Amino acid sequence: GAVVSQHPSRVICKSGTSVKIECRSLDFQATTMFWYRQFPKKSLMLMATSNEGSKATYEQGVEKDKFLINHASLTLSTLTVTSAHPEDSSFYICSARIGTGPFYNEQFFGPGTRLTVL
């Protein structure tokens, strides 16, 4: 089946530093990837839609200069949290969409990255 990986699985950083999270589709090409954020006991919140070779589309209220998204290839998207602060501590999850297959708009999710900002 389609597998999506994320790296790192967890990261702890100091306030003010930048952190990069990678999302890879391992056995398929994904023209569209999505980034979500999830706080404890809460639902997933879509942050942005990432299309290969073009600028990401950010959801309302998400600062594009703080959460930099790059989708340079059909198998890799990166999310960089710039100048991280404790309130950015969260569980970040990516997903990749397969454009073909039996299910419409089926998205495969990565295992998530736990970010803790001290």
Next chain:
Amino acid sequence: LAKTTQPISMDSYEGQEVNITCSHNNIATNDYITWYQQFPSQGPRFIIQGYKTKVTNEVASLFIPADRKSSTLSLPRVSLSDTAVYYCLVHPGGDGTASKLTFGTGTRLQVTL
């Protein structure tokens, strides 16, 4: 995007059948219904998808009435490992920005012995 409403939580004993109902009164003609399962500190996992009537796979069944304003995920004979949050999503089957998913609150299922 159609708004979904589902119970916040449900409890069940191991071996029982669990039915989780989701309301989506303003579902559009080209919308599909998809259910995801999420364990703590993991990404969601696709369970099942349907458009109308009944869909069954190796892990669940999805019942959709003719008006499509609701849907019911049926998990047969649950086990402790089915304890998770279940999300009902309604979304178009299109491309690009139309393919984004909106997660609701989900239903937290707790299975006990």
